[in-house]
Amino acid sequence: AQSVTQPDIHITVSEGASLELRCNYSYGATPYLFWYVQSPGQGLQLLLKYFSGDTLVQGIKGFEAEFKRSQSSFNLRKPSVHWSDAAEYFCAVGNIGALNFGKGTSLLVTP
Amino acid sequence: DSGVTQTPKHLITATGQRVTLRCSPRSGDLSVYWYQQSLDQGLQFLIQYYNGEERAKGNILERFSAQQFPDLHSELNLSSLELGDSALYFCASSVDRGGYNEQFFGPGTRLTVL
Numbered sequence: 388a389q390s391v392t393q394p395d396i397h398i399t400v401s402e403g404a405s406l407e408l409r410c411n412y413s414y415g416a417t418p419y420l421f422w423y424v425q426s427p428g429q430g431l432q433l434l435l436k437y438f439s440g441d442t443l444v445q446g447i448k449g450f451e452a453e454f455k456r457s458q459s460s461f462n463l464r465k466p467s468v469h470w471s472d473a474a475e476y477f478c479a480v481g482n483i484g485a486l487n488f489g490k491g492t493s494l495l496v497t498p
Numbered sequence: 499d500s501g502v503t504q505t506p507k508h509l510i511t512a513t514g515q516r517v518t519l520r521c522s523p524r525s526g527d528l529s530v531y532w533y534q535q536s537l538d539q540g541l542q543f544l545i546q547y548y549n550g551e552e553r554a555k556g557n558i559l560e561r562f563s564a565q566q567f568p569d570l571h572s573e574l575n576l577s578s579l580e581l582g583d584s585a586l587y588f589c590a591s592s593v594d595r596g597g598y599n600e601q602f603f604g605p606g607t608r609l610t611v612l
Contacts, residue, residue, distance in 0.1 A: 430603035484554040484596060488541040
């Protein structure tokens with residue numbers, strides 16, 4: 388069965404520092420992978436997605452993610468974090484319509 | 499603003515009651531998805547409708563049902579409510595049937611069962 392693991396429940400970074408959020412997946416076929424962000428009291432917004440092709444994908448708000456098949460990973464990165472990036476981040480794998488989400492990583496940004 | 503609307507925003511009800519959550523997809527989107535977000539279970543897929551027909555089913559309880567109407571809006575019906583049904587219920591929509599394009603999420607309906 389497919390699954391998504393986000394090992395870090397909480398991450399704290401200083402404003403201006405780099406960020407990497409980890410995501411590991413288990414899926415039999417070629418996965419369709421997504422990163423979504425949820426700000427407090429808001430719905431989810433798509434940051435980026437990977438279907439095929441270039442394994443380094445660029446998203447909105449300066450985020451990027453790299454698909455590594457050998458490690459079953461799809462980690463999200465940002466070179467310099469802004470205070471407005473504080474939110475909950477979800478990795479998801481798509482399967483015939485349904486999105487299977489990880490438990491999420493809560494990002495706290497300190498001054 | 500994703501273009502997906504959900505009503506009501508908040509709903510407070512008692513155990514054993516029945517409620518209906520409503521979702522209007524983005525203009526042009528044929529697929530509607532329902533998700534439940536709770537502290538213990540996280541974000542879980544419930545069900546998908548495509549152009550009026552059920553397309554995929556997830557961890558949806560038998561007490562829950564959904565439908566998509568000819569104008570493409572969707573309703574999620576929750577009956578015989580239990581305390582554990584308290585959660586944030588999201589609706590999402592996409593243009594395609596397979597869900598490989600972006601799903602646009604509504605702001606959610608927060609259900610509190612007392």
